[in-house]
Amino acid sequence: MPSGEIRYQPPSPPRTSSMDSCEDEGWVWAQIKAEARRDADAEPALASYVYSTILSHSSLARSISFHLGNKLCSSTLLSTLLYDLFLSFFSTEPSLRSATVADLRAARMRDPACTSFSHCLLNYKGFLACQAQRVAHKLWNQSRRPLALALQSRIADVFAIDIHPAAKIGKGVLFDHATGLVVGETAVIGNNVSILHHVTLGGTGKESGDRHPKIGDGVLIGAGATILGNIKIGEGAKIGAGSLVLKDVPPRTTAVGNPARLVGGKDQPAKHE
Amino acid sequence: MPSGEIRYQPPSPPRTSSMDSCEDEGWVWAQIKAEARRDADAEPALASYVYSTILSHSSLARSISFHLGNKLCSSTLLSTLLYDLFLSFFSTEPSLRSATVADLRAARMRDPACTSFSHCLLNYKGFLACQAQRVAHKLWNQSRRPLALALQSRIADVFAIDIHPAAKIGKGVLFDHATGLVVGETAVIGNNVSILHHVTLGGTGKESGDRHPKIGDGVLIGAGATILGNIKIGEGAKIGAGSLVLKDVPPRTTAVGNPARLVGGKDQPAKHE
Amino acid sequence: MPSGEIRYQPPSPPRTSSMDSCEDEGWVWAQIKAEARRDADAEPALASYVYSTILSHSSLARSISFHLGNKLCSSTLLSTLLYDLFLSFFSTEPSLRSATVADLRAARMRDPACTSFSHCLLNYKGFLACQAQRVAHKLWNQSRRPLALALQSRIADVFAIDIHPAAKIGKGVLFDHATGLVVGETAVIGNNVSILHHVTLGGTGKESGDRHPKIGDGVLIGAGATILGNIKIGEGAKIGAGSLVLKDVPPRTTAVGNPARLVGGKDQPAKHE
Numbered sequence: 001m002p003s004g005e006i007r008y009q010p011p012s013p014p015r016t017s018s019m020d021s022c023e024d025e026g027w028v029w030a031q032i033k034a035e036a037r038r039d040a041d042a043e044p045a046l047a048s049y050v051y052s053t054i055l056s057h058s059s060l061a062r063s064i065s066f067h068l069g070n071k072l073c074s075s076t077l078l079s080t081l082l083y084d085l086f087l088s089f090f091s092t093e094p095s096l097r098s099a100t101v102a103d104l105r106a107a108r109m110r111d112p113a114c115t116s117f118s119h120c121l122l123n124y125k126g127f128l129a130c131q132a133q134r135v136a137h138k139l140w141n142q143s144r145r146p147l148a149l150a151l152q153s154r155i156a157d158v159f160a161i162d163i164h165p166a167a168k169i170g171k172g173v174l175f176d177h178a179t180g181l182v183v184g185e186t187a188v189i190g191n192n193v194s195i196l197h198h199v200t201l202g203g204t205g206k207e208s209g210d211r212h213p214k215i216g217d218g219v220l221i222g223a224g225a226t227i228l229g230n231i232k233i234g235e236g237a238k239i240g241a242g243s244l245v246l247k248d249v250p251p252r253t254t255a256v257g258n259p260a261r262l263v264g265g266k267d268q269p270a271k272h273e
Numbered sequence: 274m275p276s277g278e279i280r281y282q283p284p285s286p287p288r289t290s291s292m293d294s295c296e297d298e299g300w301v302w303a304q305i306k307a308e309a310r311r312d313a314d315a316e317p318a319l320a321s322y323v324y325s326t327i328l329s330h331s332s333l334a335r336s337i338s339f340h341l342g343n344k345l346c347s348s349t350l351l352s353t354l355l356y357d358l359f360l361s362f363f364s365t366e367p368s369l370r371s372a373t374v375a376d377l378r379a380a381r382m383r384d385p386a387c388t389s390f391s392h393c394l395l396n397y398k399g400f401l402a403c404q405a406q407r408v409a410h411k412l413w414n415q416s417r418r419p420l421a422l423a424l425q426s427r428i429a430d431v432f433a434i435d436i437h438p439a440a441k442i443g444k445g446v447l448f449d450h451a452t453g454l455v456v457g458e459t460a461v462i463g464n465n466v467s468i469l470h471h472v473t474l475g476g477t478g479k480e481s482g483d484r485h486p487k488i489g490d491g492v493l494i495g496a497g498a499t500i501l502g503n504i505k506i507g508e509g510a511k512i513g514a515g516s517l518v519l520k521d522v523p524p525r526t527t528a529v530g531n532p533a534r535l536v537g538g539k540d541q542p543a544k545h546e
Numbered sequence: 547m548p549s550g551e552i553r554y555q556p557p558s559p560p561r562t563s564s565m566d567s568c569e570d571e572g573w574v575w576a577q578i579k580a581e582a583r584r585d586a587d588a589e590p591a592l593a594s595y596v597y598s599t600i601l602s603h604s605s606l607a608r609s610i611s612f613h614l615g616n617k618l619c620s621s622t623l624l625s626t627l628l629y630d631l632f633l634s635f636f637s638t639e640p641s642l643r644s645a646t647v648a649d650l651r652a653a654r655m656r657d658p659a660c661t662s663f664s665h666c667l668l669n670y671k672g673f674l675a676c677q678a679q680r681v682a683h684k685l686w687n688q689s690r691r692p693l694a695l696a697l698q699s700r701i702a703d704v705f706a707i708d709i710h711p712a713a714k715i716g717k718g719v720l721f722d723h724a725t726g727l728v729v730g731e732t733a734v735i736g737n738n739v740s741i742l743h744h745v746t747l748g749g750t751g752k753e754s755g756d757r758h759p760k761i762g763d764g765v766l767i768g769a770g771a772t773i774l775g776n777i778k779i780g781e782g783a784k785i786g787a788g789s790l791v792l793k794d795v796p797p798r799t800t801a802v803g804n805p806a807r808l809v810g811g812k813d814q815p816a817k818h819e
Binding site for chain 3 (some may be wrong): 039042043045046048049050052053070071079112113115119122123124125158159160177179180196197198220222223224240241242256257258
Binding site (some may be wrong): 074075076077078081085144145146147149150152153156157160161162164179180182184185198200202203205208211224226228242244258259 | 321
């Protein structure tokens with residue numbers, strides 16, 4: 001199935017309980033620092049950049065808050081304000097940090113072009129937009145909506161990725177390339193989902209209220225796919241590049257074409273509805 | 274019909290003659306200031322941002338000129354120069370201001386995710402790109418073409434929206450999400466048109482001169498639609514998400530698919546020419 | 547064939563040997579300076595911009611290095627560092643400069659909206675992204691991969707164009723509008739290729755290693771086309787707007803649709819393999 005630049009992996013098994021999420025975060029952060037030191041040594045032109053974004057920070061939470069603050073600031077929305085805002089969430093919400101770590105692992109595992117954790121942390125705008133949206137989502141749920149919407153707007157300007165702060169996003173998510181991704185207000189994205197660039201999870205324009213797609217765990221959505229309406233894309237389904245999907249897709253089933261038709265799957269018939 | 278995140282509304286009736294466009298502009302600007310005050314009070318982190326972009330300004334023309342200057346400036350194209358440029362047009366051309374007001378109303382009315390006028394003014398890149406393009410269009414018509422093209426380029430860099438300054442755009446237009454919108458030199462967009470993201474109004478590559486689409490009043494164009502050539506999309510027509518349209522579409526008719534086929538409408542047959 | 551905003555031209559004949567590439571570069575640079583002087587005289591608002599980007603520089607290599615450094619810099623990746631980096635390549639690699647000149651000529655010849663060389667140099671993000679990617683490609687081949695990847699990321703943020711530094715790009719290339727262009731790691735783009743916006747040269751997700759398309763000389767790829775897998779698009783072929791291409795396309799043949807079908811060509815049958 002065409003999907004653009006990712007290698008499909010079924011949802012990873014849950015990590016063994018012997019490694020709790022703090023240890024996992026510590027291990028990934030140690031990896032990132034080691035990679036950054038290696039890169040700074042090999043490339044003096046990068047040393048200052050790598051130092052300010054990674055090596056000068058005492059934690060992944062601080063590093064990512066600094067990096068997002070710098071990327072998303074403007075002359076009227078200062079980087080210091082954004083840094084404090086991001087850090088206040090990342091330092092106090094372990095669930096945010098474990099989602100970050102799961103996303104870093106997803107990129108390393110499912111994108112053959114992702115060569116290191118630090119490459120993803122520094123350079124993947126889909127990864128960065130996702131981390132910033134999760135903070136905007138927290139703000140939205142605290143009824144700090146104008147600030148949540150201001151963040152959404154900065155993410156849309158800086159990364160060309162437009163995710164409504166009310167949208168719910170799981171863990172272990174890969175937004176690959178990510179330019180042009182649009183995710184509507186009432187969309188839900190499950191765990192271990194991979195979404196390529198130019199994908200729309202939008203409304204049909206005929207409904208209000210709960211009007212956007214619900215994407216199950218482990219789904220893969222190819223480049224340029226457009227999925228509209230309050231429909232379900234079942235667990236482990238695959239949506240082909242350039243597809244237009246307007247109806248539910250059963251679990252572990254592949255849908256392709258404009259309009260999309262089902263083309264079979266492990267457990268499912270090839271009929272759409 | 275699939276269209277992405279907008280609620281379709283037929284073209285609004287003309288406003289009653291008892292409210293002239295100056296009064297309307299004053300009313301909308303008063304609303305924006307009231308919304309901004311409420312947001313600044315509720316969210317101290319936004320106070321400085323909201324003050325500098327809205328509350329410190331004495332008019333909508335000044336607020337939007339400041340905001341566009343800040344968004345579109347670069348180290349070689351200074352915000353002060355852009356502010357003076359935008360203000361010189363917005364303060365002297367009532368038609369520009371009434372188009373701005375009509376666009377603000379269109380977003381509030383037709384986009385269920387648009388919660389306030391100030392949300393649109395501050396955050397909607399489709400709205401901001403449209404306002405900047407109207408100024409670039411004035412420059413183009415005054416034969417100040419290098420400056421018009423420099424503005425087009427900044428809009429394309431900052432918002433990922435590429436509208437040629439020669440293109441003609443009506444009032445009450447909603448460019449929703451707007452990432453990836455491309456509008457060619459000889460395209461015309463009517464009044465009360467709604468266009469989603471990733472839409473192309475382009476040429477076929479086989480013509481020169483007048484080579485781009487003409488979009489009638491009240492048309493709705495879904496996400497990812499590609500409309501090519503000097504063709505007419507009739508008043509009130511709807512173009513489905515992901516469609517490829519290479520022929521005229523009659524008024525009040527719906528076209529979907531790649532290549533697009535007509536699927537009926539109130540007054541029109543379902544045949545494509 | 548639908549293709550978006552470009553006028554198709556077959557690959558230009560090789561330039562006569564009486565004009566070597568140095569002379570050609572000198573002639574184009576002289577044109578650019580003359581255009582810039584004319585624009586600065588006619589539009590005082592642009593004078594400082596045009597002076598800093600073009601007129602103050604003693605060569606095309608310096609002008610483009612300054613312009614790219616300014617466009618791609620960030621608060622942690624300084625413009626002076628990027629300027630020195632770009633200049634070190636453009637000043638010592640004649641092949642980079644002749645590719646730049648060929649790209650400038652391609653835009654002037656094949657894009658009816660391109661009114662001057664300086665317009666392309668200053669304003670075309672597809673052109674600028676391509677020049678920066680060629681430097682990133684050199685870095686990649688020198689095993690300076692973290693810096694190459696940092697450049698890719700800046701190009702993706704600033705221009706919404708995502709080209710892997712390992713991808714090989716020929717000369718005389720036109721990336722028109724260019725927003726949303728995604729080119730994978732093992733893709734190859736020949737000489738005199740024209741590619742519109744929202745085009746993906748990606749992987750199918752089922753392969754690793756050499757997994758991206760190979761685009762022959764003189765190919766034209768319309769807006770929104772998605773080409774996936776290690777397939778060949780033969781010399782002079784045309785790919786219609788919005789097509790999904792998963793199989794080889796023979797030389798001088800046109801492919802359209804989702805999934806794409808062949809629709810004939812000068813020398814070739816209309817059957818897809």
